[in-house]
Amino acid sequence: MLLTLGASFAEIFSIGAIFPFLAVLTNPNKVFEIRELDFIWKFFRINHSSDIFFFVTLVFVCASMLSGAMRILLIYATTRLSFGTGADISYEIYRRTLYQPYSVHINRNSAEVISGITVKASSVVTQIITPILTISSSLIILILILISLLVVDPKLTIATFGLFLLFYLFVARYYRTRLLKNGKILASQLTIVQKSLQEGLGGIRDIILNNSQKYFLSIYRNSDAAFRLYSAENYYIGASPRYVMESFGMVALALFAYTIGRSSSSLNTSLPILGSLAIAGQRILPLLQQSYQGWTNIKSGQENLRNILDLLEQPILNEKESFNDKLISFNQQIELKAVNFQYNDSGPWVLKDINIVIPKGARVGIIGKTGNGKSTLMDLLMGLLPPTNGSILIDGIEINKLNIREWQNSIAHVPQNIYISDSSIAENIAFGIDKNMIDVFKVKEAAKKAKIADDIDSLPLGYDTRLGERGVKFSGGQRQRVGIARALYRDSSIIFLDEATSALDMETEKTIIDSIKDLDRNITIFIVAHRLSTLEICNHVYEINDGRLRKKNI
Numbered sequence: 001m002l003l004t005l006g007a008s009f010a011e012i013f014s015i016g017a018i019f020p021f022l023a024v025l026t027n028p029n030k031v032f033e034i035r036e037l038d039f040i041w042k043f044f045r046i047n048h049s050s051d052i053f054f055f056v057t058l059v060f061v062c063a064s065m066l067s068g069a070m071r072i073l074l075i076y077a078t079t080r081l082s083f084g085t086g087a088d089i090s091y092e093i094y095r096r097t098l099y100q101p102y103s104v105h106i107n108r109n110s111a112e113v114i115s116g117i118t119v120k121a122s123s124v125v126t127q128i129i130t131p132i133l134t135i136s137s138s139l140i141i142l143i144l145i146l147i148s149l150l151v152v153d154p155k156l157t158i159a160t161f162g163l164f165l166l167f168y169l170f171v172a173r174y175y176r177t178r179l180l181k182n183g184k185i186l187a188s189q190l191t192i193v194q195k196s197l198q199e200g201l202g203g204i205r206d207i208i209l210n211n212s213q214k215y216f217l218s219i220y221r222n223s224d225a226a227f228r229l230y231s232a233e234n235y236y237i238g239a240s241p242r243y244v245m246e247s248f249g250m251v252a253l254a255l256f257a258y259t260i261g262r263s264s265s266s267l268n269t270s271l272p273i274l275g276s277l278a279i280a281g282q283r284i285l286p287l288l289q290q291s292y293q294g295w296t297n298i299k300s301g302q303e304n305l306r307n308i309l310d311l312l313e314q315p316i317l318n319e320k321e322s323f324n325d326k327l328i329s330f331n332q333q334i335e336l337k338a339v340n341f342q343y344n345d346s347g348p349w350v351l352k353d354i355n356i357v358i359p360k361g362a363r364v365g366i367i368g369k370t371g372n373g374k375s376t377l378m379d380l381l382m383g384l385l386p387p388t389n390g391s392i393l394i395d396g397i398e399i400n401k402l403n404i405r406e407w408q409n410s411i412a413h414v415p416q417n418i419y420i421s422d423s424s425i426a427e428n429i430a431f432g433i434d435k436n437m438i439d440v441f442k443v444k445e446a447a448k449k450a451k452i453a454d455d456i457d458s459l460p461l462g463y464d465t466r467l468g469e470r471g472v473k474f475s476g477g478q479r480q481r482v483g484i485a486r487a488l489y490r491d492s493s494i495i496f497l498d499e500a501t502s503a504l505d506m507e508t509e510k511t512i513i514d515s516i517k518d519l520d521r522n523i524t525i526f527i528v529a530h531r532l533s534t535l536e537i538c539n540h541v542y543e544i545n546d547g548r549l550r551k552k553n554i
């Protein structure tokens with residue numbers, strides 16, 4: 001704000017300096033006749049008209065340079081502020097997104113959030129925050145210039161400025177609805193562009209095999225071309241009035257000069273006014289244009305802003321609250337009491353009336369046909385999904401929003417498709433831990449128990465080998481064993497293996513299962529498998545059939 005005011009005054013000063021500058025240029029001696037200015041000439045010891053000329057030129061040069069410097073400073077400060085805010089916005093969206101419960105993630109497309117975090121958050125900066133700052137500084141400068149011009153020539157100022165303003169107001173009213181409509185299309189197309197890229201690159205193997213590049217390219221082209229077309233139209237609406245106004249301004253100036261030329265007043269008295277007006281016009285027009293273009297940006301970015309606000313309003317549990325004191329301690333048993341689950345109100349019941357008690361240290365096997373609810377049951381036990389009705393109790397205490405963090409801290413999960421990041425093997429085993437904080441000894445121990453240590457040792461870079469995006473440089477079975485090593489590294493007291501060994505050959509599966517069997521008897525293990533042989537080490541085996549759980553004797 002202070003900078004804006006400073007820049008505004010510097011601007012006025014530089015415009016104000018034109019008037020004496022042109023007056024001295026046309027009639028230097030006349031300046032000495034102005035009694036009020038005597039003290040200046042005395043202070044600087046100026047006696048001759050040639051000295052005055054030099055003095056006024058110097059003042060003019062200084063004023064112009066000061067004005068330029070202030071504006072550079074202003075633009076530096078406003079861009080730093082707006083882009084800094086953009087960084088805060090995208091971080092906050094990402095933070096809130098990561099803290100959303102699993103049920104929120106499975107019910108929406110990640111493209112929505114990714115486009116929000118990346119492009120839309122930046123658009124809010126360029127389309128909303130920067131324009132608001134620009135409009136406010138432009139308006140302050142504009143008002144101050146207008147005040148100083150009103151002193152020079154009120155009638156002419158009101159007439160020309162009034163015309164300029166009316167023109168912009170008319171254009172703004174005309175384009176308002178179009179800008180809003182285009183803005184809505186832009187926001188939705190952006191999500192589709194992101195989605196089509198994710199889907200295309202995510203399914204690249206099938207795309208190559210099916211030769212379906214053209215299909216994915218056409219989805220991309222349709223949404224991307226629409227996005228760019230509407231962006232271009234909104235940019236055109238914002239930028240084009242400037243050229244109409246510039247032509248108008250020149251015509252007005254020519255008419256004014258023509259009128260002066262025809263009238264009896266001398267050019268010497270009119271030239272300073274003409275010069276001041278020309279320069280002021282040259283400053284006023286860009287300011288009006290900047291304000292108008294800022295307004296068009298705000299209008300077309302309104303839908304983006306709405307999307308961003310929705311993402312920023314995602315509720316998150318107070319982190320302090322979620323890390324509450326020890327509310328759950330697992331020493332005896334896990335109990336599922338009359339648990340039922342459906343993914344959504346209108347969907348089928350995936351789990352029906354589940355009642356089981358699992359003692360600590362048990363090896364629990366779950367089998368069942370595909371699609372019968374095994375993974376869903378695991379997600380409920382891990383607290384990723386809440387039961388639709390019924391409850392899950394740990395030593396008699398129900399899992400709820402406040403104690404869930406504590407429960408999940410003691411869990412390790414090895415899914416069917418293990419997620420591998422494009423970092424070193426050591427980082428993948430000690431997943432989510434800063435590189436410098438990794439306990440290398442523990443990593444190697446975990447790798448040994450997961451029967452992957454020999455494979456890693458045979459690599460030239462050993463534990464520093466990078467695994468490529470989604471672990472492409474490792475086989476499915478090797479990735480799975482990295483996943484098991486990851487679970488063991490965490491020292492978890494409950495391990496969930498969700499078809500974790502299904503990608504392995506029988507022999508490797510057997511060695512891994514044997515090593516799992518040898519794990520500490522305090523560790524509780526859940527194993528979901530298709531093959532009964534995998535569940536040999538289990539002392540509790542359940543079969544899930546059409547959402548119902550039945551104890552099975554093996």
Ligand SMILES: Nc1ncnc2c1ncn2[C@@H]1O[C@H](COP(=O)(O)OP(=O)(O)OP(=O)(O)O)[C@@H](O)[C@H]1O
Pocket residue numbers: 106343344347350368369370371372373374375376377
């Ligand atoms: N996010 C979801 N939204 C709606 N329905 C779902 C969702 N995830 C799974 N389902 C449905 O819930 C049922 C159980 O799925 P689940 O993945 O638990 O089965 P599963 O026994 O683990 O299968 P598989 O052996 O093939 O992994 C299926 O009918 C499936 O279509």
